Amino acid sequence: MEIPLKSSGQSAAAEARDRARDTPPEIADPLVIDGRKFRSRLLVGTGKYRDLEETRRAIDASGAEIVTVAIRRTNIGQNVGEPNLLDVIPPDRFTILPNTAMCYDADSAIRTSRLARDLLDGHSLVKLEVLGDPKTLFPDIPETLKAADVLIREGFRVMVYTNDDPVMARRFEEMGCVAVMPLAAPIGSGLGIRNPYNIRTIVENARLPILVDAGVGTASDAAIAMELGCDGVLMNTAIAEAKHPVLMAAAMRKAVEAGREAFLAGRMPRRAYASASSPMDGKFFP
Amino acid sequence: MRIIINGEETTLEGVATVADLICRFAFHGRIAVEVNRELVTHGQFATRNLRDGDTVEIVRAIGGG
Secondary structure: OOOOOOOOOOOHHHHHHHHHHHOOOOOOOOEEEOOEEEOOOEEEOOOOOOOHHHHHHHHHHHOOOEEEEEEEEOOOOOOOOOOOHHHHOOOOOOEEEEEOOOEOOHHHHHHHHHHHHHHOOOOOEEEEOEEOOOOOOOEOHHHHHHHHHHHHHOOOEEEEEEOOOHHHHHHHHHHOOOEEEEOOOOOOOOOOOOOHHHHHHHHHHOOOOEEEEOOOOOHHHHHHHHHOOOOEEEEOHHHHOOOOHHHHHHHHHHHHHHHHHHHHHOOOOOOOOOOOOOOOOOOOOO | OEEEEOOEEEEOOOOOEHHHHHHHOOOOOOOEEEEOOEEEOHHHOOOOEOOOOOEEEEEEEEEOO
């Protein structure tokens, strides 16, 4: 690591150079959530890994800056010396996004969010997830609305997990959520983007970030989400349950970047028939 | 004094506050605490008294998606 020289005999040019180095470079095409800019549009979870070392390596390979965690009971009496997840993803280097996963009513989600905020020194970003059914893990929308309303009034910055319903997405936006995160398929299913037309409609209507949360199975799914114009993708199982999670994390990083660039580039129109790439003119054969 | 901590009934003596309880079980790292379903912030640990029959939840961050 370079140690900047701060001696008084330094030239003005050298000081300016040091200042430039200290100032973070402007991020091209950032993901903006609640006024904060992020370079990476891939958000990752920390569940289902073999151990904390694999978690660390996968997150590193993914390039993710926003990382989700769950809030659960401590193990009484077995706590001392136990490795801690937040040692692997230190809150001063990552934006920690606590979730309300496995909450089946608004009250549980609200309690979880309050605990998470205190645990993270007042950091108020939360991934709100209120489930309605254990088989599909689809969201319970009335309970999600109730929880979002309370949390927003308490100053939380709510990123909300919801279904791929454009009407609900707009409702959450109007309420004051900071991001809407429709599922692409059931959580942990790896079925990919099941309803691209709804996702696109949600994106077209939105004036806040739309992130696909849940359902991605492999890199092409993430690219499709980004090509539809989503602002980001949140995933856990697709990386953690890959045969080689660290390699899949790297693949997802590239897929999200490629999908974003393809979206910005604007794809060619689809045609029913071929259109030759080489000119007809100047042919010297029949 | 009987307190339910993370779902387990525990008999404790010499524990007056939430801070005492955390000290007794040597919880380290980042935790957060609820008593009777109400958040007790870090700033309130030393002053929040525990009573017989209280239900305490002590939580941490773990892996999740």
